[in-house]
Amino acid sequence: MSEFQVMTALITPFQKNGSIDYDALDRLIDEQLALAADGLIICGTTAETPCLKEHERFDLLRWIIHRVNHRTQLWFGCGINQTKETIRLVQKAANYDIDGVLLVTPYYNKPSQAGLYAHFAAIAENCEMPIMLYQVPSRCGVRFEASTLIKLFQNYPNITALKHADNDYELIQALHEQFPRIAFYSGEDKTFYEGINKGLSGVISVMSNAFLTEMKQYLKQPSQVQMDTLKQIADMVFLECSPSAIKYILSRQGKCENILRLPLVPLSTAAETVIDDFFGFDK
Numbered sequence: 001m002s003e004f005q006v007m008t009a010l011i012t013p014f015q016k017n018g019s020i021d022y023d024a025l026d027r028l029i030d031e032q033l034a035l036a037a038d039g040l041i042i043c044g045t046t047a048e049t050p051c052l053k054e055h056e057r058f059d060l061l062r063w064i065i066h067r068v069n070h071r072t073q074l075w076f077g078c079g080i081n082q083t084k085e086t087i088r089l090v091q092k093a094a095n096y097d098i099d100g101v102l103l104v105t106p107y108y109n110k111p112s113q114a115g116l117y118a119h120f121a122a123i124a125e126n127c128e129m130p131i132m133l134y135q136v137p138s139r140c141g142v143r144f145e146a147s148t149l150i151k152l153f154q155n156y157p158n159i160t161a162l163k164h165a166d167n168d169y170e171l172i173q174a175l176h177e178q179f180p181r182i183a184f185y186s187g188e189d190k191t192f193y194e195g196i197n198k199g200l201s202g203v204i205s206v207m208s209n210a211f212l213t214e215m216k217q218y219l220k221q222p223s224q225v226q227m228d229t230l231k232q233i234a235d236m237v238f239l240e241c242s243p244s245a246i247k248y249i250l251s252r253q254g255k256c257e258n259i260l261r262l263p264l265v266p267l268s269t270a271a272e273t274v275i276d277d278f279f280g281f282d283k
Contacts, residue, residue, distance in 0.1 A: 003201075004196060004200070004201070004202050004203075004219050005038035005039065005185075005201060005202030005203070006037060006038055006202060006203055006205055006208050006212060006215050006216060006219070007037065007038050007039035007040065007041060007073065007075070007185065007202060007203070007204045007205065007208075008032055008037050008039070008040055008041065008204075008205055008208040008209055008212065009041040009044040009045065009046035009047070009204050009205060009206055009209075010025075010028065010029075010032075010040050010041060010042060010044075010046065010047055010064075010209065011028070011046055011047060011048075011209055011243050011246060011247055011250065011256070012025075012043075012047045012048050012049075012052065012060065013025055013028065013247075013250075013255075013256035013257065013259075014257060014259040014260070014261065015257065015259070016257060016259065018259075018261070020056060020059070020060065021256060021257065022063060024255065024256040024257070025060075025063070025064075025067075026067060027255060027256075028209070028250075028255060028256065029064060029067050029068065030067075031212075031255075032072070032208075032212065033068065033071050033072060035212045035213055035216065036216065037072055037208065037212055038072060038073065038202060039072050039073030039074065039075060039099070039204075040064065040068065040072060040073070040074055040075075041075050041077060041102060041204055042060060042061055042064050042074060042075065042076045042077065042098075043057045043060060043061070043076055043077040043078065044077040044102060044134075044204070045077075045104075045136070045139065045242070046206050046209070046242060046243045046246070047060075047077070047243075048243065048260060048261055048264060049077055051260075051261035051262070051263075051264065052261075054089075057078070058092070061076055061093070061096055061098070062096070065096060065097055065098065070097075073099045074098045074099055075098065075099055075100050075101065075102045075132055076093050076096070076098050076100075076101050076102065077101070077102040077103075077104070077134075078090055078092075078093050078101055078102075078103070079101070079102065079103030079104040079105075079106075079134065080104075080106075081106035081107050081108055081109050082106075083106075083118075083119045083122050083123065086103065086119075086123055087122065087123055087126045087127070090103070090123055090126070090127045090129075090131075091126065091127065093129070094127065094128070094129050098129075099130060100129055100130030100131060100132055100160065100161070101127070101129060101130075101131055101132070102132045102134050102163065103120070103123065103131055103132070103133060103134060104134040104136060104140060105133075105134065105135060105136070105137075105140045105142050105143075105144065106119055106140070106142065107139065107140040107141065107142075108140075108141070110140075110141050110142045111142060113144075113145050113147070113148045116142065116144060116148055117148050117151055117152060120133065120152055120156075120159070121152065121155065121156065124152070124155075124156035124158055124159055125156075127158060128158060129158065130158060130159075130160040130161070131156075131158055131159045131160065131161075132160065132161035132162065132163055132183075132185075133149075133152070133159060133161070133162045133163070134162075134163045134165070134187075135162065135163065135164050135165060135166060135187075136163075136165035136166075136187060137165075137166060138165070138166075139165075143166070146171055146174065146175065149162070149175060150175070150178070150179075153175070153178075153179045153182055159182075160181070160182065160183060161182060161183040161184070161185065161201075162175075162182060162183075162184050162185070163185045163186075163187045163204050164184060164185065164186055164187060164188075165186075165187025165188055166187075166188070167188060167191050167194075169186075169191075169194055169195035169198045169200070170198070172184050172195055172198050172199050172200060173198035173199050175199070176198070176199025176200075177199070183201040183202075184199055184200050184201050185200065185201055185202050185203060185204045186200050186202070186203045186204070187203075187204050188203075189203070189205050189206055189207045189230075189234040189237060189238070190231050190234035190235070190238070192205075193222075193227055193230075193231075203215075206237055206238075206242055206243065206246050207230075207233055207234055207237040207246065209246050209250060210237075210246060210249050210250055210253060210255075211230070211233055214226075214229070214230060214233070215230065218230055232278070236249070236274070236275050236278050236279070237249070239267070239271045239274060239275065240267055240268065240271050241264065243260070243264075244260060244264060244265065244266055244267045244271075245267060245271065245275065247259070247260060247266070248266065248267045248271075248272060248275060249275060249279070252275075252276070252279070252281045
């Protein structure tokens with residue numbers, strides 16, 4: 001259990017004028033390091049990456065690399081739904097001191113399994129750094145079949161990990177048995193517990209932005225009561241479209257402003273009330 005990793009999908013804090021709040025980011029990073037986060041995901045879904053300009057994404061990358069200074073793993077999300085452009089971004093990211101790149105399945109255009117294989121094969125052939133595939137069918141509308149993942153794992157040794165934002169942990173168990181070199185991370189805060197004994201290496205978490213201590217405590221001494229509490233916290237964190245809830249919670253903890261970039265908006269008043277009541281935040 002102690003080897004199970006919790007990596008945090010970092011939010012991007014913003015100032016009231018809409019620019020990135022680097023002071024708040026430093027505080028968040030320092031807390032993650034103090035609490036022994038096993039890694040940080042830079043510019044994942046939780047970071048509102050589609051709402052960031054390219055120079056902002058790479059500004060964040062440089063800033064976080066400097067702040068972390070090799071004290072935990074760093075993975076950079078730079079996958080999009082266009083293969084040639086993804087290759088360009090991956091090759092640009094290769095100039096930075098990171099552990100690897102996180103590449104989401106192409107969204108909106110919904111490629112076939114042959115298209116998924118060709119997309120990631122082309123990237124892997126043009127990249128020497130470690131690649132973490134990112135499966136999130138609820139957002140992308142497409143899902144790897146086992147046969148596609150098997151071919152990619154067999155043919156490309158630089159594909160070293162999979163973030164699996166899905167609840168099919170039987171797939172993880174089968175793949176883990178066949179490919180023990182691959183690190184498998186859950187992308188589901190509410191259900192990763194069910195995958196711990198099926199070959200998961202860890203979880204890439206949204207709620208660990210604010211509840212890393214509680215997650216680490218559970219992994220150290222698991223109990224049904226702790227699990228139930230964390231599942232309830234996960235319900236709060238995903239009450240509305242992420243990362244609106246986790247940003248609201250962090251703002252109530254005094255760690256950042258409750259500001260998102262359009263088309264994302266802050267929580268509804270009703271959702272705020274539910275969260276305030278659950279956590280006992282002062283009105």
